[in-house]
Amino acid sequence: MFAAGIDTSSATIIWAMAEMMRNQRVLRKAQIEIRETSRRETTNFKEFSTSTNNYHYLKLHARVPLLVPRDCSSSARSMIMIYLPKKADPESFIPERFENSSINFTGNDYEFIPFGAGRRMCPGITFGTNSVESTLVNLLHHFEWQLPNGMEPQDIINMEESDGITTTLKAPL
Numbered sequence: 001m002f003a004a005g006i007d008t009s010s011a012t013i014i015w016a017m018a019e020m021m022r023n024q025r026v027l028r029k030a031q032i033e034i035r036e037t038s039r040r041e042t043t044n045f046k047e048f049s050t051s052t053n054n055y056h057y058l059k060l061h062a063r064v065p066l067l068v069p070r071d072c073s074s075s076a077r078s079m080i081m082i083y084l085p086k087k088a089d090p091e092s093f094i095p096e097r098f099e100n101s102s103i104n105f106t107g108n109d110y111e112f113i114p115f116g117a118g119r120r121m122c123p124g125i126t127f128g129t130n131s132v133e134s135t136l137v138n139l140l141h142h143f144e145w146q147l148p149n150g151m152e153p154q155d156i157i158n159m160e161e162s163d164g165i166t167t168t169l170k171a172p173l
């Protein structure tokens with residue numbers, strides 16, 4: 001749980017924050033959705049909930065570039081490594097690409113498998129998704145995110161990825 005659950009979740013949160021800082025349109029849209037939902041809930045005498053079922057826009061930005069290597073033991077004993085396939089314009093952060101799309105990340109659509117697929121896919125998918133999303137909901141709800149010292153969103157240009165099983169931002173956010 002510690003080895004597989006911590007870096008993956010924190011790296012996902014950091015990627016999402018970095019992408020939203022670079023894409024203020026996405027940041028505002030996510031923030032408005034969360035704050036309006038929270039206002040409605042408070043008016044209805046409900047407590048603000050971080051359950052992400054209410055938030056359609058908040059999407060996962062998970063990055064594990066290679067799935068864990070697999071050893072095919074039954075025939076040729078070849079080592080199999082799977083690269084996540086590149087979709088059109090894969091480097092752009094456009095959460096809307098998942099809107100009205102039947103593709104999801106639960107391992108049934110092979111073009112998008114951040115948690116793997118099949119028998120050895122991530123057993124922490126629900127835990128991971130909930131901890132990433134509820135952290136982001138809280139941060140978006142309670143804070144105004146700002147860049148330091150007059151820095152502009154377009155100044156965040158280094159989105160290089162680190163090496164390793166879990167890919168983090170090479171230059172710390």
Ligand code: HEM
Binds near residue numbers: 005064113132
């Ligand atoms: C956003 C968060 C997470 C992401 C993106 C993620 C992603 C992955 C991926 C891609 C795999 C390999 C699947 C494969 O090779 O087919 C994996 C395996 C695994 N994950 Fe996660 N994970 C996350 C969170 C968690 C959490 C929170 C836990 C536990 C509490 C966890 C436990 C595991 C374990 C035990 C495996 C090994 C499964 C096996 O080999 O049978 N993960 N994860």
